[in-house]
Amino acid sequence: MTNTNRKWLLAERPEGEPDMDSFELRETDVPSPAPGELLVRTRFLSVDPYMRGRMRDAESYAEPWDVGDALKGGVVGEVIESASAAYDVGDLVTGEGRWADYATLDADEVAPVDPTVADPEAYLGVLGMPGRTAYFGLLEVGEPKPGDTVVVSGAAGAVGSVVGQIATRNGCRVVGFAGSDEKTAWLTDDLGFDAAINYKATDDYRAALDSAAPDGVDVYFDNVGGPITDAVFTKLNLDARVAVCGQIAHYNDEEISTGPRKLPGLISVRARVEGLLVGDFATRFGEASERLAHWVASGELEHRETVVEGLTNAPDAFLGLFAGDNIGKQVVRVSAADE
Amino acid sequence: MTNTNRKWLLAERPEGEPDMDSFELRETDVPSPAPGELLVRTRFLSVDPYMRGRMRDAESYAEPWDVGDALKGGVVGEVIESASAAYDVGDLVTGEGRWADYATLDADEVAPVDPTVADPEAYLGVLGMPGRTAYFGLLEVGEPKPGDTVVVSGAAGAVGSVVGQIATRNGCRVVGFAGSDEKTAWLTDDLGFDAAINYKATDDYRAALDSAAPDGVDVYFDNVGGPITDAVFTKLNLDARVAVCGQIAHYNDEEISTGPRKLPGLISVRARVEGLLVGDFATRFGEASERLAHWVASGELEHRETVVEGLTNAPDAFLGLFAGDNIGKQVVRVSAADE
Numbered sequence: 001m002t003n004t005n006r007k008w009l010l011a012e013r014p015e016g017e018p019d020m021d022s023f024e025l026r027e028t029d030v031p032s033p034a035p036g037e038l039l040v041r042t043r044f045l046s047v048d049p050y051m052r053g054r055m056r057d058a059e060s061y062a063e064p065w066d067v068g069d070a071l072k073g074g075v076v077g078e079v080i081e082s083a084s085a086a087y088d089v090g091d092l093v094t095g096e097g098r099w100a101d102y103a104t105l106d107a108d109e110v111a112p113v114d115p116t117v118a119d120p121e122a123y124l125g126v127l128g129m130p131g132r133t134a135y136f137g138l139l140e141v142g143e144p145k146p147g148d149t150v151v152v153s154g155a156a157g158a159v160g161s162v163v164g165q166i167a168t169r170n171g172c173r174v175v176g177f178a179g180s181d182e183k184t185a186w187l188t189d190d191l192g193f194d195a196a197i198n199y200k201a202t203d204d205y206r207a208a209l210d211s212a213a214p215d216g217v218d219v220y221f222d223n224v225g226g227p228i229t230d231a232v233f234t235k236l237n238l239d240a241r242v243a244v245c246g247q248i249a250h251y252n253d254e255e256i257s258t259g260p261r262k263l264p265g266l267i268s269v270r271a272r273v274e275g276l277l278v279g280d281f282a283t284r285f286g287e288a289s290e291r292l293a294h295w296v297a298s299g300e301l302e303h304r305e306t307v308v309e310g311l312t313n314a315p316d317a318f319l320g321l322f323a324g325d326n327i328g329k330q331v332v333r334v335s336a337a338d339e
Numbered sequence: 340m341t342n343t344n345r346k347w348l349l350a351e352r353p354e355g356e357p358d359m360d361s362f363e364l365r366e367t368d369v370p371s372p373a374p375g376e377l378l379v380r381t382r383f384l385s386v387d388p389y390m391r392g393r394m395r396d397a398e399s400y401a402e403p404w405d406v407g408d409a410l411k412g413g414v415v416g417e418v419i420e421s422a423s424a425a426y427d428v429g430d431l432v433t434g435e436g437r438w439a440d441y442a443t444l445d446a447d448e449v450a451p452v453d454p455t456v457a458d459p460e461a462y463l464g465v466l467g468m469p470g471r472t473a474y475f476g477l478l479e480v481g482e483p484k485p486g487d488t489v490v491v492s493g494a495a496g497a498v499g500s501v502v503g504q505i506a507t508r509n510g511c512r513v514v515g516f517a518g519s520d521e522k523t524a525w526l527t528d529d530l531g532f533d534a535a536i537n538y539k540a541t542d543d544y545r546a547a548l549d550s551a552a553p554d555g556v557d558v559y560f561d562n563v564g565g566p567i568t569d570a571v572f573t574k575l576n577l578d579a580r581v582a583v584c585g586q587i588a589h590y591n592d593e594e595i596s597t598g599p600r601k602l603p604g605l606i607s608v609r610a611r612v613e614g615l616l617v618g619d620f621a622t623r624f625g626e627a628s629e630r631l632a633h634w635v636a637s638g639e640l641e642h643r644e645t646v647v648e649g650l651t652n653a654p655d656a657f658l659g660l661f662a663g664d665n666i667g668k669q670v671v672r673v674s675a676a677d678e
Contacts, residue, residue, distance in 0.1 A: 053607075060607045225602055247603040256603070260595045263564055264586040266614030268392075268399045273612040275605030 005030045006311055007070045007100030013055055017252045017322065022055065023071075023315040030102045032081070037104045038093065039081035042334040045099055045311070046074035046124040047318040048158075052251040061277055071099040074128060075334075076113055076120045087112075094123040099314050101334060111289075117297045119305075125158045125329025126303035127292055133245060133278040134162035134221075135288040141243035141276050142219040146171030149213045151232050154223030156183035158329035159245060161191060162292075163221045165301055168192045172219070175212045177205075177228050179324040186327060191302050205231035216240075225249040226259070233262050240271040248322065304328030344369045345650055346409045346439030352394055356591045356661065361394065362410075362654040369441045371420070376443045377432065378420035381673040384438055384650070385413035385463040386657040387497075391590040400616055410438040413467060414673075415452055415459045426451075433462045438653050440673060450628075456636045458644070464497045464668030465642035466631055472584060472617040473501035473560075474627040480582035480615050481558040485510030488552045490571050493562030495522035497668035498584060500530060501631075502560045504640055507531045511558070514551045516544075516567050518663040525666060530641050544570035555579075564588040569599050579610040587661065643667030 004027050011024035033039045051073065054065045065071060075097030079087050084107030087093060095110035097103040113123045125131060137159070144150055150167040154160040155176025164187065167174045176187045176196045184196035195212035202208050205228055209217070216237040222229050226249030236242070250257060266273065281288070295301035306326040308317035314332045321330055343366050350363035372378045390412065393404045404410060414436030418426050423446030426432060434449035436442040452462045464470060476498070483489055489506040493499040494515025503526065506513045515526045515535045523535035534551035541547050544567055548556070555576040561568050565588030575581070589596060605612065620627070634640035645665040647656035653671045660669055 222602065225600070229602065244602050244605045247606065250600065250603045253603075256599045258597045259600045261564070261589065261598045262601065263561065263568065263583050263612070264589045264592075264595070266583045266612065267586065267616060268614070270614040270616055270619060272614075273602070273605065275607070275609040275611075277606060277609055280609060 003030055004028075005100055005102045007098055008311075008314055009070055010055065010065045010067050012067060013057060014252075016254055018052070018055060018319060020315055025312065031104045033083040033104045035083050036107055037083050038079050038087055038107050038110065039102060040075065040077035040093060040095075040097060040105050040110075041080045041102055042075045042077045042097060042100060042311070043092070043337070044076045044121045044124055044307075045097070045314060045332040045334050046128070047314065047321060047330050047332060048073070048130075049246055049248045049251060049321050051318065052322075061279065072096055073099055074124050075103070076123050077103075078337075082107075092120055094120075094128065099311070101311060114293075117293050118303070121305045121307065121329070121331045121333075122296065122303055124331050125305055126162055126296055126301060127289065129278060130158035130329060131162050131292045131303075132281070132285055132288045133276070134159045134166060135292060136278055136281040136284070137243045137245050137276045138163045138166050138219070138221060140281065141274050142167075142221055142241050144170045144172045144219050147173075148218035149173045149175065149215055149237075150219040150221065151175045151177070151209070151213060151217050151235075152221045152223070153177045153225075153228045153232070154246065154248065155187055155193065155196065156327050157223060158326075160221070160223050161187070161303070161328055162301070164193050165191050167219070168194075169300075173213070173215075175209070177224070183327055186304070199228055206234055209235050219243070221245060223248065230260050230262075233260075233265060236265070236269050236271045238269050240269055242271060242273040243276045244273060245276045252322065306330050308332045310334070342369055343367075344439055344441045346437055347650075347653055348409055349394060349404045349406050351406060352396060353591075355593055357391065357394060357658060359654055364651065370443045372422040372443045374422050375446055376422050377418045377426055377446050377449065378441060379414065379416035379432060379434075379436060379444050379449075380419045380441055381414045381416045381436060381439060381650075382431070382676070383415045383460045383463055383646075384436070384653055384671040384673050385467070386653065386660060386669050386671060387412070387468075388585055388587045388590060388660050390657065391661075400618065411435055412438055413463050414442070415462050416442075417676075421446075431459055433459075433467065438650070440650060453632075456632050457642070460644045460646065460668070460670045460672075461635065461642055463670050464644055465501055465635055465640060466628065468617060469497035469668060470501050470631045471620070471624055471627045472615070473498045473505060474631060475617060475620040475623070476582045476584050476615045477502045477505050477558070477560055479620065480613050481506075481560055481580050483509045483511045483558050486512075487557035488512045488514065488554055488576075489558040489560065490514045490516070490548070490552060490556050490574075491560045491562070492516045492564075492567045492571070493585065493587065494526055494532065494535065495519075495666050496562060497665075499560070499562050500526070500642070500667055501640070503532050504530050506558070507533075508639075512552070512554075514548070516563070522666055525643070538567055545573060548574050558582070560584060562587065565598070572599075572601050572604060575604070575608050575610045577608050579608055581610060581612040582615045583612060584615045591661065645669050647671045649673070
């Protein structure tokens with residue numbers, strides 16, 4: 001272990017699409033854990049679309065990042081020094097850390113990582129916040145019933161890929177939108193989706209849905225927004241449920257963009273559209289983690305992580321989310337187990 | 340009683356805003372009731388915004404009217420001939436009749452009208468479908484809690500005026516949008532609204548809301564759509580509920596119009612937006628009718644009807660809905676009690 005800690009700061013608030021100008025890498029000393037804290041060496045760092053919102057100076061569910069502050073994010077790491085009886089040096093833990101080599105984390109706010117269940121990076125995806133978002137969002141907001149048609153946008157992403165698989169487990173017909181043939185093949189061949197639409201290969205999403213969802217849409221799990229969502233809304237069935245989980249197509253909008261009005265279409269089908277935030281289910285995280293870990297360990301739930309190597313490439317990994325570079329969960333490997 | 344029955348037919352399907360070309364008045368013979376039916380002389384005919392949808396050749400919750408067919412609508416009328424043991428000649432009933440002097444109605448599908456509770460025309464408004472829509476839409480979809488701010492668009496209409504009063508009964512702060520100073524004065528001075536906004540007197544609905552709903556919006560009962568709704572959506576509080584009851588601003592649109600995207604804003608507040616149709620609560624109509632009649636009879640619930648005189652003016656009364664001519668429920672007096 002060196003005495004140097006590299007960490008990424010927010011250099012400036014982006015307008016529209018962020019670029020490297022928003023980020024600055026700075027070297028500081030490695031911090032020391034206060035009583036009750038752990039010094040954690042980052043193995044994997046999570047980059048997530050919602051972080052775009054934290055780059056804004058606007059009140060939202062996630063605290064805004066301040067210019068000049070170290071960027072926060074989910075990490076999996078190894079305990080290097082422990083000032084808590086709860087964890088020993090060498091333990092793997094996950095929690096909210098920093099875009100950095102090292103960070104001190106409150107031992108009460110981390111969870112153990114069991115590498116016998118899945119590779120540690122899976123604790124940032126299927127076994128982490130994205131997996132829990134999929135679990136509660138689909139089951140509690142989407143309320144899928146056997147025989148329902150469930151459509152998922154961003155279906156090859158960290159959340160969408162789990163949503164689709166839980167929906168198939170519930171006896172639903174599952175249709176996913178994703179942005180490459182490689183992704184759609186993963187959905188249908190490996191994850192059990194009934195159909196997948198490569199939205200970069202067609203402009204006519206409505207026609208694609210007419211074919212992939214001939215009985216209409218009972219549940220729409222939306223990670224994306226924009227024209228895909230516009231098309232899905234024209235196919236909603238009676239009593240349809242829409243879980244609005246993410247709207248990545250709009251995260252870089254500086255003004256509220258316009259689109260086809262959706263409220264007039266809700267009346268005749270009495271659809272319900274609901275914003276979703278996983279934190280609202282915090283008291284039930286244990287239930288979700290247990291079931292997801294069971295499905296992963298038994299091989300019933302597939303998962304995939306796209307790994308970018310090196311802390312210096314963390315901003316690129318983040319920016320790549322908006323280009324759809326990732327399949328499954330996008331993570332950054334900050335250090336290897338044998339370092 | 341004459342042998343002549345005048346009735347309005349759908350002459351042609353309108354494109355955009357309907358006009359008199361869509362309507363044709365034809366004289367026919369007065370029908371005879373089959374067993375189980377009543378011959379009813381129309382006293383009052385209801386014209387309602389949702390009827391615009393029935394003029395389209397498109398599947399929806401209300402069966403489309405066919406070109407050449409007599410127009411249907413809620414009526415209050417007097418039984419002239421009875422082929423049912425359930426009603427006697429001279430009884431007042433309400434049910435789905437025709438835009439006509441006379442119609443035969445199935446005795447199983449009408450309800451009695453008690454003129455000691457309220458004037459008969461109130462059975463087309465506060466004691467009819469609009470009142471029940473307000474009751475279930477606010478209580479079951481809006482789910483108001485004491486202290487909530489409830490905003491109602493079309494607040495001086497048949498549904499909105501009842502919504503606002505039930506909300507005040509539930510301890511809410513109630514804000515209404517309406518289209519004249521006479522209407523807003525009725526809301527605040529007679530109905531107990533805390534604030535009312537004349538949307539024809541300002542373009543800046545957001546500023547008007549900042550003042551009238553300083554704590555944001557917990558429940559939005561939408562009868563209107565368009566720019567009022569766009570402004571209200573920028574003020575939704577955490578866990579807000581939006582009941583989409585009507586979208587009169589869009590009923591004459593031939594194409595889906597565009598507006599500010601609303602889904603991105605739903606996530607941070609986890610708002611729920613739900614289409615509402617009163618028919619979904621049909622098994623509980625008795626409960627609503629009983630409570631509404633009690634409130635009306637005791638003077639706790641104010642109501643008002645705007646009466647257009649004469650069957651020949653029924654299309655005008657209908658077209659006037661889109662200009663906001665009515666305060667409270669718009670009805671047409673087709674015959675008087677002493678005729």
